[in-house]
Amino acid sequence: MSHTDPPPGRRRGAARPQAAGAEGGRASARSSGSVTLDDVARLAGVSPITVSRVLNRPELVTADTIEVVREAIARTGYVPNLLAGGLASRRSRLVAALVPTISHSIFAEAIEALTDRLGEAGYQVLLGLSGYPAAREDDLLAAILSRRPDGILLTGINHSPETRRRLLAAKIPVVETWDLTPTPIDLLIGFSHEKVGRAVADHLVGKGYRRFGLVGASDERALKRRKGFVAALAAHGITEVESSSVPAPGSLRQGREALARILDGGFRPDAVFCSSDAMAHGVLTEAQARGLSVPGDLAVLGFGNLDFSAHTHPALSTVGIDRQAIGRHAAEAMLARIEGETVAEPVIDVGFTLIERAST
Amino acid sequence: MSHTDPPPGRRRGAARPQAAGAEGGRASARSSGSVTLDDVARLAGVSPITVSRVLNRPELVTADTIEVVREAIARTGYVPNLLAGGLASRRSRLVAALVPTISHSIFAEAIEALTDRLGEAGYQVLLGLSGYPAAREDDLLAAILSRRPDGILLTGINHSPETRRRLLAAKIPVVETWDLTPTPIDLLIGFSHEKVGRAVADHLVGKGYRRFGLVGASDERALKRRKGFVAALAAHGITEVESSSVPAPGSLRQGREALARILDGGFRPDAVFCSSDAMAHGVLTEAQARGLSVPGDLAVLGFGNLDFSAHTHPALSTVGIDRQAIGRHAAEAMLARIEGETVAEPVIDVGFTLIERAST
DNA sequence: CGGCGTCATGATAGCGCTGTCAGCAGAAAT
DNA sequence: ATTTCTGCTGACAGCGCTATCATGACGCCG
Numbered sequence: 033m034s035h036t037d038p039p040p041g042r043r044r045g046a047a048r049p050q051a052a053g054a055e056g057g058r059a060s061a062r063s064s065g066s067v068t069l070d071d072v073a074r075l076a077g078v079s080p081i082t083v084s085r086v087l088n089r090p091e092l093v094t095a096d097t098i099e100v101v102r103e104a105i106a107r108t109g110y111v112p113n114l115l116a117g118g119l120a121s122r123r124s125r126l127v128a129a130l131v132p133t134i135s136h137s138i139f140a141e142a143i144e145a146l147t148d149r150l151g152e153a154g155y156q157v158l159l160g161l162s163g164y165p166a167a168r169e170d171d172l173l174a175a176i177l178s179r180r181p182d183g184i185l186l187t188g189i190n191h192s193p194e195t196r197r198r199l200l201a202a203k204i205p206v207v208e209t210w211d212l213t214p215t216p217i218d219l220l221i222g223f224s225h226e227k228v229g230r231a232v233a234d235h236l237v238g239k240g241y242r243r244f245g246l247v248g249a250s251d252e253r254a255l256k257r258r259k260g261f262v263a264a265l266a267a268h269g270i271t272e273v274e275s276s277s278v279p280a281p282g283s284l285r286q287g288r289e290a291l292a293r294i295l296d297g298g299f300r301p302d303a304v305f306c307s308s309d310a311m312a313h314g315v316l317t318e319a320q321a322r323g324l325s326v327p328g329d330l331a332v333l334g335f336g337n338l339d340f341s342a343h344t345h346p347a348l349s350t351v352g353i354d355r356q357a358i359g360r361h362a363a364e365a366m367l368a369r370i371e372g373e374t375v376a377e378p379v380i381d382v383g384f385t386l387i388e389r390a391s392t
Numbered sequence: 393m394s395h396t397d398p399p400p401g402r403r404r405g406a407a408r409p410q411a412a413g414a415e416g417g418r419a420s421a422r423s424s425g426s427v428t429l430d431d432v433a434r435l436a437g438v439s440p441i442t443v444s445r446v447l448n449r450p451e452l453v454t455a456d457t458i459e460v461v462r463e464a465i466a467r468t469g470y471v472p473n474l475l476a477g478g479l480a481s482r483r484s485r486l487v488a489a490l491v492p493t494i495s496h497s498i499f500a501e502a503i504e505a506l507t508d509r510l511g512e513a514g515y516q517v518l519l520g521l522s523g524y525p526a527a528r529e530d531d532l533l534a535a536i537l538s539r540r541p542d543g544i545l546l547t548g549i550n551h552s553p554e555t556r557r558r559l560l561a562a563k564i565p566v567v568e569t570w571d572l573t574p575t576p577i578d579l580l581i582g583f584s585h586e587k588v589g590r591a592v593a594d595h596l597v598g599k600g601y602r603r604f605g606l607v608g609a610s611d612e613r614a615l616k617r618r619k620g621f622v623a624a625l626a627a628h629g630i631t632e633v634e635s636s637s638v639p640a641p642g643s644l645r646q647g648r649e650a651l652a653r654i655l656d657g658g659f660r661p662d663a664v665f666c667s668s669d670a671m672a673h674g675v676l677t678e679a680q681a682r683g684l685s686v687p688g689d690l691a692v693l694g695f696g697n698l699d700f701s702a703h704t705h706p707a708l709s710t711v712g713i714d715r716q717a718i719g720r721h722a723a724e725a726m727l728a729r730i731e732g733e734t735v736a737e738p739v740i741d742v743g744f745t746l747i748e749r750a751s752t
Numbered sequence: 753c754g755g756c757g758t759c760a761t762g763a764t765a766g767c768g769c770t771g772t773c774a775g776c777a778g779a780a781a782t
Numbered sequence: 783a784t785t786t787c788t789g790c791t792g793a794c795a796g797c798g799c800t801a802t803c804a805t806g807a808c809g810c811c812g
Contacts, residue, residue: 068799092760
């Protein structure tokens with residue numbers, strides 16, 4: 033049923049221009065009234081499947097037909113329905129990304145890179161905000177899997193057993209990001225936070241600093257950096273480390289307050305390592321407010337190399353992460369997996385760079 | 393076809409526990425093999441539509457039945473398919489949001505508030521990043537409308553005729569945000585940027601400042617603020633305004649550089665109004681680097697009241713916008729419209745607050 | 753000139769779900 | 783006892799698209 037006329041003389045001649053939904057048609061009560069593939073097909077004088085091919089696999093259709101169909105699409109103002117398409121083809125062309133927050137730009141940029149790359153390939157990104165202790169991750173994941181994404185990106189490597197189970201059951205590519213682990217669910221793109229901590233400690237000790245402050249957010253990755261930092265200091269025989277924890281993700285304000293707490297507690301560090309550049313900026317600010325000179329009285333080192341970090345006064349030493357590379361690699365790996373190609377590098381260590389500026 | 397056994401004794405007894413996809417079944421070549429509503433229904437001994445109701449309109453089903461069905465769902469690990477559901481019900485439970493960027497937290501927070509509120513109502517947010525001169529808005533919109541969102545949020549009020557046409561044709565609620573206009577497409581939630589500019593000018597003039605610098609990003613809303621600012625200054629008889637434009641969105645770095653340009657150009661303002669707090673922070677930083685005292689030598693005023701603004705040194709005077717209110721109101725208005733309720737206030741002016749801190 | 757492969761297009765049959773209306777208890781009304 | 787109503791459940795028929803296989807036209811070969 034539904035399309036009544038068998039294409040007569042072959043295209044062009046068959047096309048009786050007609051407004052969509054005009055005709056003697058009985059628009060079934062449930063129909064949305066909007067233009068469908070069938071409407072376009074009828075106007076173009078071809079079968080619906082041909083219209084579908086023009087849109088999705090034009091290499092299978094002759095140039096003439098493509099032109100006729102394109103014109104019919106333009107005339108009707110047809111907008112494909114990806115819900116229907118996805119249902120039929122079992123490819124939603126949707127990729128989900130779960131991040132704790134986008135308000136702090138460390139994740140935002142990776143997401144933007146991911147979105148850009150996937151957009152080029154015709155995919156869209158469905159964003160899930162899990163909040164900081166990833167409390168909602170489970171429910172969120174359930175909601176997201178209902179959309180049948182073709183792939184999913186997660187932040188971090190610690191997921192509840194329930195989450196792992198669901199991901200495995202979904203049988204789609206999974207990319208974990210921002211950390212490394214010997215037991216990834218599937219794909220993995222990150223770097224070693226513990227090594228970051230060690231590298232920072234070695235650097236600071238090498239420059240002669242001996243009394244350390246640590247200003248860290250309480251998220252799992254910051255804790256790993258701390259662990260590496262403390263371990264490396266211990267290896268240098270240094271145990272004098274005063275630390276102050278704040279709730280993730282950590283802001284300039286919290287950096288200021290943390291330094292104030294450390295100083296007011298009587299400890300007088302000569303260097304402070306912060307778990308984010310925003311907090312380091314706060315430490316810088318508090319130091320300045322107290323008339324301490326940086327790095328003379330106090331060295332400060334951050335994490336993230338955000339866009340402002342090179343331009344604070346003094347410029348902030350920090351650890352640079354190629355955030356866009358994380359997003360880009362995630363997109364590439366996911367696309368490859370979706371297309372059924374074998375992924376050359378299922379685990380990518382994007383590394384980090386210790387960036388020495390004026391604050392140390 | 394498809395479900396073979398008519399529910400015999402009435403529930404419970406009928407449930408023959410069976411792994412999903414076991415049975416003598418001929419899984420049609422196209423089936424995904426994953427658990428469907430029918431599988432759950434068979435296990436629970438009810439019809440598929442009843443399972444659907446348990447999930448979507450449980451108030452229509454008795455407690456007993458709900459329990460049996462819930463158990464079957466748990467046992468099978470059923471994950472609903474919203475592509476199919478959306479196609480059948482013509483409600484995707486998806487809301488699209490188009491913003492220039494999420495890397496700068498001014499939009500990110502509004503999006504988070506939107507996402508939270510909509511999430512409670514069972515909707516998810518599909519994010520579209522249009523980039524700064526909203527170059528991609530048209531294509532992006534086309535891609536997004538293919539998903540049949542139930543509503544859409546736009547940033548700003550200037551859209552191409554093509555965009556307007558498409559939005560109107562989609563027949564879904566549209567919320568424009570971050571600005572006001574007498575001719576909204578549908579719903580509108582924002583505030584007057586020109587009034588912001590005027591209020592800032594009045595404030596600064598009132599405090600005795602007379603020579604003004606203006607550091608502005610070149611996006612349309614920042615230009616409106618500038619216009620209001622300049623107009624109000626003119627009303628006070630002040631025409632000595634030196635301005636410096638930077639590409640949107642504007643960063644700390646650009647703030648520093650802009651102040652440097654103004655100062656090196658020989659103009660010596662006693663107050664600078666910046667189009668974002670990030671840039672104002674940069675101006676603050678450059679002033680400090682040059683040994684200028686703020687506000688003694690130079691007053692600085694930003695825009696946005698971001699989380700760091702109260703904690704810079706000196707604390708930054710700025711214009712506060714209730715960003716979460718924008719997201720929340722947008723969500724509420726959209727939900728009301730989707731549910732078919734009449735929207736009490738289709739246009740909401742969330743206003744702004746001039747926040748006076750130490751930098752002026 | 754018949755056989756066969758290739759290419760463009762079409763017919764059919766779903767993908768997994770929900771709108772709609774019908775049916776059938778049991779309770780309430782007469 | 784009969785009627786009417788209410789509340790719960792089910793059968794059916796799609797939603798708009800695409801996977802799959804079939805078909806017909808054409809060119810090429812021996």
